[in-house]
Amino acid sequence: MRMTDAMRAVFVELLVHGPLSRAEVARRLDLSPSALTKVAKPLLDAGYLREQSSDGQKGIGRPSQPLQVDASRSSFIGIKLTAEELFAVRVDLAATVHDRFSLPLPDHDVDTIVEQIAQAVRRLSEAGDVAGVGISLAGTATPGDPVVGNSPFLGWSHVALAKLVEDAVGVPTVLNNDVRALTAAQQWFGAGVGHSSFALVTVGAGIGCGLVVEDRVVTGRSGGTGLIGHLAIDDRGPLCELGHRGCARAFAASSAIRRSIATTLDRPELTFDDCLELARQGQPVARRVLDDAGRALGRVIATVANVIGPDLVILSGEAVHMYDVCADALQAALTRHTHWTSTPVRVTVKPFTFDEWARGAAVSALQHLLLHS
Ligand SMILES: [Zn+2]
Structure with missing residues (x-):
């Protein structure tokens, strides 16, 4: 679904800070109530947003029906490459991990690793379509650039990994440095919110x-x-x-x-x-x-x-x-x-589990594809 800038702003606000009342979303984004209604409608119709049932709400009076993102609407796969292994997770829109998969890397040949990534993506896509794949690794890689600049531990220099993976799996693919990918996850879903x-x-x-x-x-x-x-x-x-x-x-x-x-x-x-x-x-x-x-x-x-x-x-x-x-x-x-x-x-x-590297990669893909496509 193609989002306008206003739709994107509403969606991101609710993804990171929601659920929020309509009045609060309008206030935060400086929108009039009618403008918000117009922007939210296609997101509600397409299932990206839903109105929270009033059952869970405290207080009485007119139900305010807060808006929230329907996290199950879309899935992303995150992959972390290390020198020895590939770790992959599938997350929903709230970055909750629903499945994980790992594979040993037999060598650092680019074609071999692309095939291993494709295998992980196929395995984690069995539960349903995925909207994007994020790949993180130690080294120079940036969302929006399909090329791994340098990855000393893989012995790679100028490898067009995102393009190769996209061609293999048919899903938009985003690269990122592993620590920056974790940072993105903290920014939207962690202590950085x-x-x-x-x-x-x-x-x-x-x-x-x-x-x-x-x-x-x-x-x-x-x-x-x-x-x-x-x-x-x-x-x-x-x-x-x-x-x-x-x-x-x-x-x-x-x-x-x-x-x-x-x-x-x-x-x-x-x-x-x-x-x-x-x-x-x-x-x-x-x-x-x-x-x-x-x-x-x-x-x-x-x-x-x-x-x-x-x-x-x-x-x-x-x-x-x-x-x-x-x-x-x-x-x-x-x-x-x-x-x-x-x-x-x-x-x-912040306590750490190894899944978080791959989860960060998935959030990088979510963040980049949402903000820049
Ligand atoms: Zn040193």
């Missing part, structure tokens, strides 16, 4: 950052923004895999934390979660490494906050459960490195 400027900092295999400034996910030139993983923290620190001494990643990436503790204790069998448990128990080496990691993250968050002045910073990612072990060091560093004219930004810790 209601905040015009926020940052998402992820911690896991790397340190990532997505930025929303004045209601826009910032993509930058060639898709390079939020590249804070190698921010210099302390030049007496450990080395990262690129040879920087004491960058954020060398202190706070989960693999760096694990390696540092396992090597010092000569216990190569330790997992990352074992290391967190040792720190919780007060084991001195683990404690020191997690304190250093917390300090590095606090400094990263302060730096991001000093640069963009966000309403809040959302901390998430595969290793975000380390927060409870390093929160004191993180908050102390955040206070210390926040510019003296500001108060430290509020940090919201």
